[in-house]
Amino acid sequence: xxxxxxxxxxxxxxxVCASPYLLLCSDYDGTLAPIxxxxxxxxxxxxxxxxxxxxxxxxxxxxxxxxxxPLHDLQRHSRLEPPVLLVGSHGAESSHTAAALxxxxxxxxxxxxxxxxxxxxxxxGSWVEDKPLGVAVHVRQADPRAxxxxxxxxxxxxxxxxxxxxTPGKAVMDLSISARNKGHAIEQxxxxxxxxxxxxxxxxxxxxxxxxxVLGPTDxxxxxxxxxxxxxxxxxxxxxxxxxxxFVHACRVAGSVESR
Numbered sequence: 001x002x003x004x005x006x007x008x009x010x011x012x013x014x015x016v017c018a019s020p021y022l023l024l025c026s027d028y029d030g031t032l033a034p035i036x037x038x039x040x041x042x043x044x045x046x047x048x049x050x051x052x053x054x055x056x057x058x059x060x061x062x063x064x065x066x067x068x069x070p071l072h073d074l075q076r077h078s079r080l081e082p083p084v085l086l087v088g089s090h091g092a093e094s095s096h097t098a099a100a101l102x103x104x105x106x107x108x109x110x111x112x113x114x115x116x117x118x119x120x121x122x123x124x125g126s127w128v129e130d131k132p133l134g135v136a137v138h139v140r141q142a143d144p145r146a147x148x149x150x151x152x153x154x155x156x157x158x159x160x161x162x163x164x165x166x167t168p169g170k171a172v173m174d175l176s177i178s179a180r181n182k183g184h185a186i187e188q189x190x191x192x193x194x195x196x197x198x199x200x201x202x203x204x205x206x207x208x209x210x211x212x213x214v215l216g217p218t219d220x221x222x223x224x225x226x227x228x229x230x231x232x233x234x235x236x237x238x239x240x241x242x243x244x245x246x247f248v249h250a251c252r253v254a255g256s257v258e259s260r
Contacts, residue, residue: 091185
């Protein structure tokens, strides 16, 4: 399997893999797992899972999957286990920290869920996914005009409420009582490690831009697919991810073994 990314990207990946500490982070849906009609149908390929696990066991490497999915859902679908770190709800939940809601937050969450469910009730093809800290409104299967109208109503309605934070995505909108995003998740992972790792971040969605924005000059962000992005590099689709991970594995793991 040969990675056919640009020469500039291959050069930057090689440099990242030569850093003393490597923090490899990736989105899940649309990056590691192809986008599906429903989140339940999205699956992580065996090849990518093996490469991620192998890299997570390598010396001075940490691997984290940062997803908008609830943590329990990400665990169930990815089937990835420690030392791979799993971060759900756009950074608000993680497999190595715990979060608790205040009474005010719980009241706000209940109100948000009830109001959004009522808004979506009349839009055929839309559905609401309850999350520990909010809801996600999915419109992939709705009529495009009805979907756009519903997303606009959410953006001008619950998204404006105090203490509610909106994160638009591809045919989905997350509404959360937590302000955390994927950029915050990367900063937390850096801090938790207690080192100064070089970060490689892979992502395809609007929600991944928060992660790309916190990357430094020696880090590498890879946008998967089309669309505007502040990422430093791009690949055509998620079909290239296994080859990219294999390239990183060869540079970091195989290269380290050969140098001993």
